[in-house]
Amino acid sequence: MKMLVLGSGLMGPAAAFNALSDPGVELVTLADLDQSRLDAAVAHIARHDDGGRLSAVRIDLADHSAAVQLFTGYDVILAALPWTASMMAFRAALRAGVPIVDLAIPDEDERRELRDMAAAGGSLILLGCGLEPGLTELLARHLAAKLDSVDELHIKCGGVPAIPSGPLGYKIVFGGSRLPLRDIPALVVEGGAPRMAQRYSGVEPVTIGGVGECEAWHEGMMPWLLDLPEFANIREGSQKTVRWPGYAIKATVLLELGLLGTKPLDVDGAMVIPKHVVDSVLYPSVKLEPGDEDITLFRVDVVGEKDGDRWLHRADMVDRYDHERGFTSMARTTAFTGAIAARMIGRGDIRATGLHTSEELIIGPLLDRMLEELAAAGVHFTGSATPVPAPAAGVAD
Numbered sequence: 001m002k003m004l005v006l007g008s009g010l011m012g013p014a015a016a017f018n019a020l021s022d023p024g025v026e027l028v029t030l031a032d033l034d035q036s037r038l039d040a041a042v043a044h045i046a047r048h049d050d051g052g053r054l055s056a057v058r059i060d061l062a063d064h065s066a067a068v069q070l071f072t073g074y075d076v077i078l079a080a081l082p083w084t085a086s087m088m089a090f091r092a093a094l095r096a097g098v099p100i101v102d103l104a105i106p107d108e109d110e111r112r113e114l115r116d117m118a119a120a121g122g123s124l125i126l127l128g129c130g131l132e133p134g135l136t137e138l139l140a141r142h143l144a145a146k147l148d149s150v151d152e153l154h155i156k157c158g159g160v161p162a163i164p165s166g167p168l169g170y171k172i173v174f175g176g177s178r179l180p181l182r183d184i185p186a187l188v189v190e191g192g193a194p195r196m197a198q199r200y201s202g203v204e205p206v207t208i209g210g211v212g213e214c215e216a217w218h219e220g221m222m223p224w225l226l227d228l229p230e231f232a233n234i235r236e237g238s239q240k241t242v243r244w245p246g247y248a249i250k251a252t253v254l255l256e257l258g259l260l261g262t263k264p265l266d267v268d269g270a271m272v273i274p275k276h277v278v279d280s281v282l283y284p285s286v287k288l289e290p291g292d293e294d295i296t297l298f299r300v301d302v303v304g305e306k307d308g309d310r311w312l313h314r315a316d317m318v319d320r321y322d323h324e325r326g327f328t329s330m331a332r333t334t335a336f337t338g339a340i341a342a343r344m345i346g347r348g349d350i351r352a353t354g355l356h357t358s359e360e361l362i363i364g365p366l367l368d369r370m371l372e373e374l375a376a377a378g379v380h381f382t383g384s385a386t387p388v389p390a391p392a393a394g395v396a397d
Contacts, residue, residue, distance in 0.1 A: 001025050001346040004074040005339075006061075006089055008032040008041035010175035010288075011080035011103060011130075014327045014335035015342075017045050018377060019078075020053060022343055031059045031070070048325050061085055067092035074098055076346035078338050082176065083110075090114060094121030101342045103130035103334055105222070111355070118355040126350075129341045129358040130334035131296065132157045133222050135317075136239070137359040139300045139381070142367055143313040144230035146385070147304035151235045153189075153225070154301040156206055156216045158242030159330040162293040162321065166285035168251075169244040173294040173330040178279050179286060181251055183260035186220030189237030194226065200248045200255060202238065208297050210318055216240035217248040224357055242297045254278060288328070293321035296329040298381075303388060312386045319379050333379055340373050 001024055005016045008030055019028045030045075032038040035058050042056045061067050061081075071077060071092050077100040079089045086102050087110070093100035094117055105128040106114060118125045128134055136155045144150045159173040172179065185196035202218040219241040225231050254260050259278050264271040288294070298317035303310070319329040341362060344350045349369075350361050362370060371381065 002027040002074045003346060004029050004077045006031050007080035008038045010328055010331045011335040013041040013045055014331035015078050015080055015339040018336045018339040027053055029055045029057055031057045033060050061088040064092055068095045071096035071098050076342045078342045090125055094123050097123050099124035099345045101126045101129050101338050103338045105133050115355040122353055124353050125355045127357050129338045134337050134358050137225060138362055138367055139315045141230055141359045143302040146313055147306050150230055150302055150304035152303035153231055153234055153237045155239040156242050156299040159294055159296045160244055162295050164244040168247055170286055171288045171292055172286050173328055177283050181260050183255055186218035187223055189234055192235045200251045203248045206242055208318060214242050215245045215248060216242045294329045295320050296333045310388050310390050312388045314384045315381050317381045336377050340370050
């Protein structure tokens with residue numbers, strides 16, 4: 001199997017490293033536009049696991065012909081890129097007829113465009129194959145399969161610096177220079193009906209074993225989850241981001257002041273995007289510096305009935321920075337997941353075409369294998385099943 005990894009920021013090198021752990025992979029090529037960043041990433045990986053199977057190439061995805069020519073020599077591609085670059089990669093991958101996996105997810109308009117592109121191209125685009133989206137949805141569906149019917153789904157996930165610092169108590173653990181702050185509403189399900197809630201609302205304390213008290217707030221459910229049969233009739237549903245306490249109230253102030261908007265404003269004759277100003281001002285305080293460590297926190301709760309009894313099934317994960325190999329926890333949990341999925345495609349375990357999200361295809365034995373491979377890499381989940389009382393008569397779940 002030959003695998004191409006696009007992007008050499010925080011995620012790409014971790015994906016390439018994980019792919020090299022598979023003896024069935026004969027070649028991993030890391031590609032990027034930035035040669036200096038590419039060289040640093042290759043040197044990092046080679047210190048730990050190369051075996052002569054790692055190569056690197058500089059590529060400008062804006063050069064469509066060059067991208068298609070490069071892609072044609074591989075069995076599968078993993079994109080760990082900013083979204084605008086991912087769109088260029090999708091077009092080249094479809095033209096080359098090579099399946100491609102992406103860690104992120106587009107907005108609904110872009111999803112429709114990609115669906116049409118993938119259908120016409122006859123190849124596979126697998127989206128949302130990282131931590132969130134990705135493992136959160138995979139474990140949600142896995143837990144739901146243990147029940148006859150599901151009433152509630154609650155997802156909590158986030159990455160935090162091991163030691164909170166700066167004005168937000170946060171560092172950008174995913175990569176890039178833009179804070180993950182948005183002004184769009186969050187999808188929730190209440191009383192059996194979907195509705196939009198204000199982002200950063202619904203704050204609740206969350207105690208994570210070995211970490212302590214954090215907070216979780218509405219980030220919004222992935223809407224395609226409600227299209228799955230397991231969750232079509234849930235009464236309550238939420239997807240929340242986890243941070244150290246105090247983050248949500250600060251983010252809410254920025255939101256209510258209009259500072260998270262992306263519509264350009266005229267400021268003394270200059271067109272300015274408020275969110276970009278916030279990013280630029282805060283970046284020195286939220287940049288992940290050498291020596292900074294992170295923690296990834298994950299909890300999925302599914303409530304429903306089995307054989308007439310009501311149960312809460314839970315999956316938890318706490319993952320920490322890898323001191324030995326120098327990979328952030330967010331890179332481990334996100335990029336390793338994508339790399340495992342890409343290898344499933346490359347070896348023929350997944351043969352779908354068109355546009356799909358990870359939880360559509362990675363189920364049953366494939367999910368078991370993914371969790372086994374993550375465990376082998378040191379990413380572990382714990383599970384529990386707890387009986388819960390039925391709701392009082394006449395009271396909504």
